[in-house]
Structure formats: structure tokens, C-alpha cells
Amino acid sequence: MITKYELRECKHLKMEISELREQISELVSMMTAPRISRLTGMPGSGHGEHGDIVDAIAKADKLRSLYDSKIDALVELQLRVEQAIENLSAEDQMLLRMYYYSNLTWEQVAARMGYAWAQIHRKHKVILERLASETSGKDDIE
Numbered sequence: 001m002i003t004k005y006e007l008r009e010c011k012h013l014k015m016e017i018s019e020l021r022e023q024i025s026e027l028v029s030m031m032t033a034p035r036i037s038r039l040t041g042m043p044g045s046g047h048g049e050h051g052d053i054v055d056a057i058a059k060a061d062k063l064r065s066l067y068d069s070k071i072d073a074l075v076e077l078q079l080r081v082e083q084a085i086e087n088l089s090a091e092d093q094m095l096l097r098m099y100y101y102s103n104l105t106w107e108q109v110a111a112r113m114g115y116a117w118a119q120i121h122r123k124h125k126v127i128l129e130r131l132a133s134e135t136s137g138k139d140d141i142e
Helices: 004-032 047-085 090-101 106-113 117-141
Strands: none
Touching: 004 047, 004 090, 047 090, 090 106, 090 117, 106 117
16 A cells, blocks of 8 residues: 555655665765875874774775665655556656656646646546555455
8 A cells, every 4th residue: 555655754755765876976985085195194094094994984885785775765766656556657657756756846847747736636536545445445356
């Protein structure tokens, strides 16, 4: 069953994923950037820096793994949403994708689809009700 909450969650996760991809890119840059050793004039002064670099790379790699797991969660949710909306008309699917995936405002969705703002809201409500009834109907059959 796909609810309005899950569609909203998908929208927010999509925005978060965009930010996370930027973070991953920055982490990769940090991990692969050349490092300059500090010169102190003391013999053996560079030994601790190697450990610091390894620690920084390990932490960055952990962050990257966390970001990758969040991306995987979004993909899973998006797959569930796609499976739930595949029986809707192309126009209804487009409405949901524009608002929840492309992060357009209701006004932008209405303009692109050639509807008034109020019509788009009514259509959205009907789509959500249809999704809820189709899902509950499947539960009754199983």
C-alpha cells in the first residue's frame, strides 16, 4: 500500500539523495586530494600524519557507505511507488512524478498539465483515494 506519507517521504528522500551525492563527491575529492606533509625540522615528524590520513579516509569511507545505504532505501521506496502507480493513467502518473519526484510546486504542476491549481489538488486527492482502494481491494483478494 502506498500512502500520501510514503509519497512525501519519497520526495524528501529524493532531495536528500541529491545532497548526499554532492557530499559523496566532496568526500571523494578530499580522499584523493594530494596532501602536504608538515615540515618541522625534527626527524620522524611525519609518522603521525600517515595515521591521521588513514583515519580520515576510513571515516570518509564510512560516511560514503551510510550515504549509499540511504540511496538504496530511496531506490527501494521508489520501486514500491512505481509498482503501486503502474495501473494509473499516464496523466495521473505524470502528476505524481512531477510533484513527488521532480519537486515541482503544485502551481508548476498545474501550469505544465494545463489545469487550474484547484483542479490539480482534486485530481491528486482522487488519485490517492484510488491507490488506497486498489490496495485494500488486493488485500481482500489475498
